[in-house]
Amino acid sequence: MKSIQQRLLTSLLIGLPLLWVLTSSFIAWRLWHEINEMNDTQITQVARYLIGVSADEDNDNDKDDYDYDDKQGENKEKHTAKIYNLKSKQLSGDLGDAEDDYMGFAIWDKEGRLLMADENGQSFAFLPDQHGFLEEDDHTYQRLNPFSKRWRLFYIHDEHSHKHESRVIAVGQNLDSRQKMIVDAMSVQVLPMLVGLLAFIGLVVWLIRRGFRPLTKISSELEQRQPQDDSPVTAEVPKEIQPLVTALNILFVKVADTLAREQRFTADASHELRSPLAALKLQADLLQQQILQLSGIEDDSQLFYHTQQISKGIERATHLVEQLLILAKIEPQQQLPPEQLEKVDWLMLTDVVLSDVNRLAREKHIQLKRTVHCDNPADILPILINPILFKLLIRNLLDNAIRYCPEGSLIELQLDTNAIRVVDNGMGVEPQQLARLSERFYRPAGQSQLGSGLGLSIVNRIAELHGLTLAFTNRSAPETGFIVTIKNTIKNTIKN
Template sequence: MNRPRMRPLRPSLRRRLLLALLVPVGVLLLLDALLTYGVALTYANRVHDRDLSNDALTLATMLGNDRFDGELTPQARFLLEYDPGGHSYFTVSSARHGLLASNGQLPQPAQVPAIGARPTLYDAQLAKHALRAATVHIAMRSDPGDSLVVTVAETLHDRHQQAREILLLASVTQTLLIAGVLSLVWFGVGRGLHVLDPLTARLAARTDELTPIDGSDVPLEIRPLTQTIDALFGRLRGMLILHDRFIADAAHQLRTPLTGLSLHVEHAMANPQPEIVADALLHIQRLVRRAARTSAQLLALTRAQAPSLETGERTLLDLARFIPEAVSERVHEAIRAGVDLGYEGGGQALFVLGDAASLHDLLDNLIDNAVRYAGRGSTVTVRLAARADGGASLSVEDNGPGVPAELLPRLSERFFRAASNNEEGSGLGLAIVQRIAERHHADVVYRPGESRGLCVEVRFPAPPAILDRPA
């Protein structure tokens, strides 16, 4: 039996914020517990050390004041041996009589304190018990020639017990405090996220509006997101503008051939004579080719005007190999048009960073513009040369009628055509060249040819030095 698959949890900003706070707070609580226990144990040690020193000094003073004949009195022995918890140990020795009383072989300090000095505190070990001991050295009042060394020790059980009690009390208080803080954090995160409500409401109220959404009410932390969305909206607006421009250009450019098609069809239908029908079909064929070419150029112009591709999708191209191959594809078409198409270039490799398909469209439009406007019997030369800055220069020159100098700056405008006998041009070829060159960070220069005509030069920048040259 197939069990339904669990849907993965969707990312939650609230959950991520709370986790980012809860985990550090939990770690902080653990560290605080360790620190509290250490402080409590230090405090308990100080209190017990002080009490232990006082006990040793009090006991020694009491024993030193009694009349002493070499043995402890019953009252002194009862005081030493009385311990309800069974955690105390003692040793009493006399300088003259030796060991007087003891309930365990307590290790003595490395150096016995001087008579009348403050008690010496030290750590000791008896069997398996860790002890804390205090030793005091006093003179006997009943026997000025004798002195007593009294050592009192206790286990560490009471110290740790007291530290645990302090830790328990502090942990309860701190846990309640942290719970209160986390409740405030939960409430604060929820309230803080409400600052996005105006932005959410503005976006929900939109239909097809692509204006920027970044405003004064957008929090600083959200601004990178809104700025990214605004950039996306900007690209979408550009694409929509290109879409509308393509529709307008298509309607503008296809209206004339479509109108001509309709007129020739009506003329042939009104006069169904063979010679009239044949003439109409010839005109229809020419108009269909013109419409097809115009459509292809409109699509090429739209691609060239689209947002640039990421540089990572481009490659290093050797123009010294790429350009001759592209020129050879147009030789047969140039021969049919009665144009002598040639290529001039050195043998050295010339690299540019670009898109092969776009550069192929660029060269096709340059050659097509030269072949169409130079006319039958003309010469078109494609040249490739290296530039002094490491870039490459691609030029297409013809010896046709040329273009007046005052019109050269307008050649890259859409639908602009210089005065010519050729009426089949769409005025889009050089506009496509200009857009493709801009996407490759290249400059387009228009100038008269060496023998009349027109020369169009595309100057490509040097490729980045960080890229490796292909083999």
């Protein structure tokens, strides 16, 4: 399940841009509609203004549009249209990016003769039957020349002109310029909104991370806390989280108290269980000696056998108690305290362990061998360890190999730069049982050797506390035997 912080950030970082896109799209659509309406209104107003201007031009013009030549008996057209050409650079004021071809107009008489126009209006088509705006779906619009298709055209008829009846006035606006104006207007709206959106997203991310910072601090503190630590969490947290912190502080006290009771019980059990078992073992040994000294007792060999079984049972119980006590001590630990870790001399440490198990190996005529696979002994598995626990780890591995190997076997302790291996030439383990060897109280079927099924479980736990991994494999054919490898995960490596 994702964290609350990640879910909030994901939702907001997707939702805010999506909301912005929807809002901006609606604003752009409304802005496009309103600007089109405004420009169409401007066109109609210009058309009305031109009606008055054209009438004033007629009142000021005292000459006839046409002169007749009596000699030839034919009308000769002497009228020329008035063309207005005014560049934007000649105008004063802040015109922005207005183009010279932004608007145009043309005025025709009822015969289609051009009376007045500007430079753009000269190319407008005379449509005597058109009234109002020429829409794109009109067939007339489609048959106009390509130039006219770039214009939004409005036609109006001056029915009240006292000289030229039914004048046709056309006013057009360049669509490219209109679209450019709309795009510029939308850019003025959208770009600041985009910058504001990015700034708002950054603010949201910063605020969420700042709001979750106390929880992150608490998580880091809890991750490093030891189970027996009952000190309260003192981090400042929001009021909504304070009940949780208070409950955690109460739980820490309960857990620490429970662990303290368990440790006291373990210490008491260690003393109370070892002493009676040692006494029983002593009594069994004395009984065996007495039986051997006595003679003439019927079935004395049977009595001696039973005393041997009692002694083995006591040894097994003693071994089991020791393993359980060791496991009870190391199991609650999440990590080893730094003050307990140190760099050791592997040769000296393994000398001690090999001497401890040598007696048991001699009883089964098993040869113990140590091999160093590097030139410099200082390069052997360069990690910080707890020497006491690691002696127990190696001793358990060797003890396990000695117990389950047949007499006359060879057990080799290999020391390498990144691993420690215990290799024997015994019968090995069934492949389907390899994955379960580190389980508590698990022993492969058919075993007659003394054991509790906890040795490899303790080895695995000690390896985990040191950041190491435990691997079980059989030797490759044609060789037979079992290999236990303690590998380094590099996170605890000593840096030179």
